[in-house]
Amino acid sequence: MQKNIQWIAGILGFCILAFSVFGAANDILRFKVVDKADMIHPFYEVEENTLDVLCIGSSHAYHSVQPDLLWGEYGIPSYVLGSPGQTVPCSYYLLKEALKYQKPKLVLLETYCFPREYKFKNDSYLRQAIDGMRFGEVKIEALNDLLPEYSWKEKMSYYIPFLMYHNRWDELESYDFIQHEWLNGGVLDFRQEPQTEPSLPKKPLKIPKVNRKYLKKIIRLCKKNDIRLIFFAAPFAEVDVAEEVLRVNLFVEKYAAKRDIPFLFYQKTRDIGIDYETDFYDDHHLNTNGTEKLTKKLAKWLVQNYELTDHRQEESYESWDEDYARYIERREELIAEEARD
Amino acid sequence: MLFNSIEFLIFFPTACLLYYLIPHRFRCAFLLVCSYFFYMCWNPGYALLLLTSTVITYASGLLIASADRMEDEAERTRRKKLYVALSFVSNLAILFFFKYYAFAADTIVRLLQTVGIRARIPAFDLVLPVGISFYTFKVLSYIMDVYRKDICAERNFLKYALYVSFFPQIAAGPIERSKNLLTQLDEKHKFEFERVRSGLLLMLYGYFQKVVLSEYLAIAVNSVYDSYKERTGYQLLVATVLFAFQIYCDFDSYSNIAIGAARVMGFRTMENFNTPYFAESVADFWRRWHISLSGWFRDYLYIPLGGNRKGEFRRQLNLMIVFFVSGLWHGASWHFVVWGCINGAWQVIGRWLKPTRKKIQELFHVDETVFSHKLLRMLITFGLIDFSWIFFRADFRQSLSVIKKIVRIGGGWITWGGNMKAMGLTYQTVILLCVSLLILFLSDLCRYRKIDLIDVICRQGLWLRWLVYLFGIFGILIFGVYGPGYDAQAFIYFQF
Numbered sequence: 009m010q011k012n013i014q015w016i017a018g019i020l021g022f023c024i025l026a027f028s029v030f031g032a033a034n035d036i037l038r039f040k041v042v043d044k045a046d047m048i049h050p051f052y053e054v055e056e057n058t059l060d061v062l063c064i065g066s067s068h069a070y071h072s073v074q075p076d077l078l079w080g081e082y083g084i085p086s087y088v089l090g091s092p093g094q095t096v097p098c099s100y101y102l103l104k105e106a107l108k109y110q111k112p113k114l115v116l117l118e119t120y121c122f123p124r125e126y127k128f129k130n131d132s133y134l135r136q137a138i139d140g141m142r143f144g145e146v147k148i149e150a151l152n153d154l155l156p157e158y159s160w161k162e163k164m165s166y167y168i169p170f171l172m173y174h175n176r177w178d179e180l181e182s183y184d185f186i187q188h189e190w191l192n193g194g195v196l197d198f199r200q201e202p203q204t205e206p207s208l209p210k211k212p213l214k215i216p217k218v219n220r221k222y223l224k225k226i227i228r229l230c231k232k233n234d235i236r237l238i239f240f241a242a243p244f245a246e247v248d249v250a251e252e253v254l255r256v257n258l259f260v261e262k263y264a265a266k267r268d269i270p271f272l273f274y275q276k277t278r279d280i281g282i283d284y285e286t287d288f289y290d291d292h293h294l295n296t297n298g299t300e301k302l303t304k305k306l307a308k309w310l311v312q313n314y315e316l317t318d319h320r321q322e323e324s325y326e327s328w329d330e331d332y333a334r335y336i337e338r339r340e341e342l343i344a345e346e347a348r349d
Numbered sequence: 350m351l352f353n354s355i356e357f358l359i360f361f362p363t364a365c366l367l368y369y370l371i372p373h374r375f376r377c378a379f380l381l382v383c384s385y386f387f388y389m390c391w392n393p394g395y396a397l398l399l400l401t402s403t404v405i406t407y408a409s410g411l412l413i414a415s416a417d418r419m420e421d422e423a424e425r426t427r428r429k430k431l432y433v434a435l436s437f438v439s440n441l442a443i444l445f446f447f448k449y450y451a452f453a454a455d456t457i458v459r460l461l462q463t464v465g466i467r468a469r470i471p472a473f474d475l476v477l478p479v480g481i482s483f484y485t486f487k488v489l490s491y492i493m494d495v496y497r498k499d500i501c502a503e504r505n506f507l508k509y510a511l512y513v514s515f516f517p518q519i520a521a522g523p524i525e526r527s528k529n530l531l532t533q534l535d536e537k538h539k540f541e542f543e544r545v546r547s548g549l550l551l552m553l554y555g556y557f558q559k560v561v562l563s564e565y566l567a568i569a570v571n572s573v574y575d576s577y578k579e580r581t582g583y584q585l586l587v588a589t590v591l592f593a594f595q596i597y598c599d600f601d602s603y604s605n606i607a608i609g610a611a612r613v614m615g616f617r618t619m620e621n622f623n624t625p626y627f628a629e630s631v632a633d634f635w636r637r638w639h640i641s642l643s644g645w646f647r648d649y650l651y652i653p654l655g656g657n658r659k660g661e662f663r664r665q666l667n668l669m670i671v672f673f674v675s676g677l678w679h680g681a682s683w684h685f686v687v688w689g690c691i692n693g694a695w696q697v698i699g700r701w702l703k704p705t706r707k708k709i710q711e712l713f714h715v716d717e718t719v720f721s722h723k724l725l726r727m728l729i730t731f732g733l734i735d736f737s738w739i740f741f742r743a744d745f746r747q748s749l750s751v752i753k754k755i756v757r758i759g760g761g762w763i764t765w766g767g768n769m770k771a772m773g774l775t776y777q778t779v780i781l782l783c784v785s786l787l788i789l790f791l792s793d794l795c796r797y798r799k800i801d802l803i804d805v806i807c808r809q810g811l812w813l814r815w816l817v818y819l820f821g822i823f824g825i826l827i828f829g830v831y832g833p834g835y836d837a838q839a840f841i842y843f844q845f
Contacts, residue, residue, distance in 0.1 A: 015542040022815060029819055033827060161355060162833075171832040178777035 034170045036184050037177065039139065047090050047193035048140025051106065054087055054192070058325065059110045060316055061086035063193070064103055065118025066094040071293035072118065072242035074303045075192035076335035079328045082307045083318030086112075088193030091140075093133035095121050096219040100226050101150035105141055107233055114314060115230055116306075119241045119271075122223075123249070123256040125216040127154050139169040190331040196338055198296050198346045203245030203288040206254065208276060213255035215263065227267060236314065239264050240272035242302065243282050245291040270313075272306065280305045296339070350390035352606045353559055353831065360387065364516075365613055369540045377534055380511050380614075387516035388479070395478040398447070402440055403513045406488040407506055409436035410495045414502035429496055436492045444485045447475055452681035480520040482678055484513055486645055491527040493649050500528050508534045515616075517607040521600070523621040523641035530618065538615025543807065548612030550803045553821045554792070555605030556829075558598040562785045564830035565778055566595035572773035574742055574751075582754040584768055589755065592742050593735045594786065597625065600639070624797040626734075629726040631695040634734055642678070646671050665700060669693040679741070684748060688740040695733050781828055 038049065047070060061084055063073045070090035078084040087110075089102050099117060106112075128134040134154065141147045151158075151166050165171040176184075215223065230237040241257045244250065257273055264271035274280055280301045287298030294302065310316060319325045350356050364383045371379055389396045409432045416428035445453075454470040461468045491512070494500045503509040512531045518524075573580050573588035580588075604621035611618045621641050628634035635643050651671045657664040669690065676689020709715070715722060740748045769779050795802045806817050 011542075018811075022818065025815065026819065026822060029823060030826075033823060037827070164355060165833045170826070174827050174829070174832060177827050178775055178781075 030170070036180065037173045038169060039135070039173050039176065040184060047088055048102065048137065050189040051087060051089055051140070051193070052109065052142060053189045054110070055324070055327075056109050057111050059085050059087050059112045060319075061114045061116065061310070062103070062106055062110060062112040063088040063090070063116040063118070064094070064099045064106075065090055065116075066121045067092045067293060068120040068242040068244065069094075069116075069118035070193055070195050071289065071295075072240070072299055072302045073116065073306065074194040074196075074296070074299050074335075076190070076194060076332050077300055077303045078307050079192075079320075080332040080335070081304065082311055082316070083320035083325075084307065084310065084316055085319055085325060085328055086192070090118075090193060091133070091137040093121070093129050094137050095124050095126065095128050095133075096222040096226070097127045097154060098134070098137040098150075100222045100229070101146055101153075102137065102141070103226060104149075104229060105144075105146040107229070107235075108144075108146070111233070112235060113316065114236050114238055114310065115226075116238050116240055117226065119239050119257055119260050120244070120253060122215050122219055122260060123213065123252050125218060127218060135166070135169070135172070138166060139172070143167055190334045192331060194335075195299070196296055196335070196342060197289050198342045199289050200286055200295050200297070201288055201290055202286075203284045203291055205284050206244070206246040206250035206275075209251050209255050209258070211255060212258035212262065213252060214259055215256060223263075227269070238270045238272065240306070241275060242294065243275045243280070243298070244293070245284060245288055247291045272309065274302065274305075296342070350387050352603065353556065356390065361610060368614055369538075373537045376538075377505075377507055377511055380516075381507055381514065384511060384514040384516040384519060388514060388519050391479045392476070398443060398478050398481065399484060399514060399519075400510075402443065402485060402488050403510050405439050406436055406492055406513075407503070407509045409433070409492055410502035410509070411504070413492070413495045417498070433492055433496050437489060440485050440489060444481055447481055448477055449677075449681045450475065456683075483522045483524055484519060486524045486642070486678075487518075487527075488513055490524065490645055490649060491531075494527050500531065503527075503531055515611070517610040517616075518618065521603045521607075522639075523604055523607065523619050524645055525618055525641065526644075530616065533616050536615065541615075544615065545613050546807065547803050548609045548614075550806065550818075550821075551609030551612065552606050553609075553818075553825070554803075555602040555607075555609060556825050557785075557821060558602035558605065558789070560825050560829035560831055561781070562789060563595055563598040563602060565774075565782055565785070566591050566598065568778075568830075569772040569774050569782075570595050570742070572771075574747075577743070577747060577751055577754070580754070580771075581768075582757050584772060585751050586755045587768070588772065589735055589739055589742075589751070593626070593731070593738050594789070596738065596741070597622075598789065624793045626731055627727060627793065627797045628730050628734075629723060630730055631692060631699060631733055634730055635692070635696075642675070646675055650674060661700070665697045668696055672696075682744065684740050684743065684745045687745060687748075688737050691737040691740060692734075695737070785828075 061078065063069050063075075063086060067090065070088045073086070073088050075086040075088060078086045089106055091098070091102075094102070099121075103115065128137070138147065138150060138154075141150070147167065151163050155163055155166070227237060229235075239260055241253075241260070244253070254275065257275070261271055261273060274282075280298075282294070282298055282301060287294055287301065289295035289298075320329070350360060360383075364380075368376060368379060368383075385396055385399075388399060412432045413429050416425055416432065419425040419428065450473065454472065458468050458470060491500075491503075491509075495502045503512070508531065511534060512525075512527060515525070515530065570588050570592045573584050574592075577585060601622045608618050608620070619641055621639060623637040623640065625634055625638040628637050651667055654667040654670060655663050656667060672689040672693030673686060674689070675692070676686040679685045679689070710717065736752075739751055742748075743751055769776070774782070792802055795805075806814060809817075
């Protein structure tokens with residue numbers, strides 16, 4: 009009997025140890041894009057029920073909103089749950105997952121992906137949105153919905169991303185061992201590329217059916233959780249899809265108004281003071297110059313229109329001050345680097 | 350269902366758990382269902398062939414046993430021989446039809462063409478049933494053992510069917526003898542932690558050999574052999590040496606997983622490999638390589654042919670016959686036959702050169718017991734075996750081109766890094782391969798010196814034991830070749 013207890017305890021002990029090692033190995037080997045697109049996984053590090061604002065969307069979301077700045081200047085705890093090419097269906101599932109851990113007052117949804125007619129563009133974009141999500145009912149629901157034709161075996165590597173990324177062992181870099189949580193989903197990048205401002209079309213273009221379906225779900229989810237949903241459209245330069253996206257944004261204006269959802273259409277209002285010569289990182293995305301302008305403008309608007317508490321003096325939010333300090337430090341470094349170049 | 354598939358990783362623990370939970374009297378039937386399920390995962394239709402072979406040999410066994418009870422000796426012998434013959438002919442006919450028909454038809458058509466006759470033989474689009482060569486030999490050994498009265502004919506059909514289809518061994522051996530396995534099927538296996546752990550560790554080592562070593566070696570070997578025309582002699586030489594380790598790791602891994610899986614459930618199965626590359630002669634190699642097949646050929650072909658009892662010429666002829674058949678067993682293609690014959694020829698030549706070798710040794714006062722002499726013999730044996738592997742890996746014409754290029758070797762001595770890159774390996778994978786090959790070497794060295802490494806590990810303190818387990822598990826999980834983008838690679842010996 010005692011022998012049996014001994015080996016059962018041994019097996020349990022070993023399993024706990026093995027799972028801990030697996031967790032550590034998984035964290036090192038999981039796919040990361042330096043300073044970008046590693047927003048989903050670190051989200052779980054944020055203390056539960058501390059966020060007031062949650063921003064979701066594609067790369068346009070994390071190139072527009074800087075959570076550390078929102079904190080530093082207004083004491084608003086926020087997080088950008090963004091991923092490259094994130095589509096509305098992916099945003100819906102990420103929001104659903106996020107609400108298991110946080111009770112934000114406001115959810116900001118970036119509209120760049122509204123014109124897309126697919127649930128996800130390709131495997132890589134889907135993985136960057138979903139792989140960071142913890143295994144659970146939301147992930148199962150999301151994958152069953154997004155990959156209906158996949159067998160359980162094909163979906164296995166989505167449930168356990170380690171199966172996909174274990175072979176990164178021969179390409180590990182120092183950043184794989186360093187955590188980047190201090191950016192809270194934001195991006196710091198001062199590289200600049202002069203751009204041209206696109207002209208605003210006149211005719212609106214309807215949001216595709218698939219996105220209207222998931223927008224409805226997002227609206228319902230926000231209502232159910234007593235969250236104010238806000239749409240916003242980050243500026244972009246003259247790109248091939250500019251006209252299409254802007255036309256859809258014209259449609260979003262009406263769509264949002266009908267549903268009493270505020271819509272911040274910055275490219276139309278032109279009130280941020282974006283300089284197309286200096287504020288873009290590439291033709292699609294703002295650099296930190298642009299991000300800071302947009303974040304400050306957005307923060308003012310949020311504070312004016314909603315009852316957001318300034319948490320800066322609260323003890324439980326001390327780590328946010330540390331994140332902000334790191335943000336400022338890194339920001340200065342990058343500016344100095346840019347000046348040297 | 351491959352051992353290195355996710356299905357098996359679900360199937361095996363479930364089957365083991367249920368095996369230990371259900372009462373002993375149902376275990377045989379349960380394992381039989383598991384074995385047929387395991388086999389039918391490839392193709393449900395194959396199970397019919399397996400069942401046919403099982404029924405034929407089961408009935409033959411009983412008939413031989415009943416003939417044994419006859420009083421008239423001549424009639425008894427005649428009957429027994431008849432049943433053995435019927436059993437052999439029917440089983441070999443199935444094997445021939447599925448494995449050798451296309452090969453035989455093609456050979457006949459080509460032969461007729463050479464004498465100006467155009468012939469057409471109907472073709473069938475047949476898929477080779479997994480493990481057919483293995484289980485056919487298994488059932489035939491049973492018939493021979495019953496005929497020789499080495500064992501009693503099995504009366505319980507379920508037990509016999511389980512012996513034939515036992516899932517750890519069905520796809521690629523070891524070709525278990527009925528004497529060993531059938532008698533164990535009545536044993537009541539209790540869950541013994543130490544034994545289960547030992548079985549799991551052996552399986553873990555098997556997975557390491559397959560998923561890490563064999564798969565990375567396959568990347569290098571396949572990249573070179575798949576475009577051998579564009580390759581330098583040096584690259585082909587390296588790939589050929591690596592293939593020797595690839596095929597060893599691949600096949601030994603299957604055997605280790607099979608033996609380990611059987612051990613977890615309480616069964617003791619036969620060893621299939623015993624440090625083959627430590628062999629000091631080709632004959633020694635064949636006593637260490639695929640032991641279950643070599644033993645089969647020895648007991649059921651070489652000895653019935655007269656073995657070494659009928660003079661030197663017959664001995665050498667018998668050797669050549671055995672290796673000709675062995676080549677054919679490995680594949681329905683002439684290059685396998687050539688491979689087999691080369692292995693036979695090395696041994697025959699070895700016998701011819703024996704007196705000369707002795708004279709040289711006496712002349713130079715060579716001490717056969719020293720390490721340097723043994724090492725030299727091992728290296729020469731490895732070279733001879735590896736030469737024959739070329740014909741195993743590539744078809745006949747390709748093999749000749751590869752040999753020509755290796756012999757010329759010129760133009761191949763480019764940088765080490767360049768060669769490795771051209772072989773599909775990165776700097777990191779080369780390091781990984783070197784470390785893995787070192788582990789293989791040390792493990793084989795222990796086996797060679799009769800040290801039971803698993804036993805040694807299990808006797809260590811907790812921290813070291815757990816460290817070894819963790820290194821094993823995570824070594825495979827991190828460095829293994831699997832996951833999306835990789836199809837679970839079948840074991841090389843599955844095609845036989």
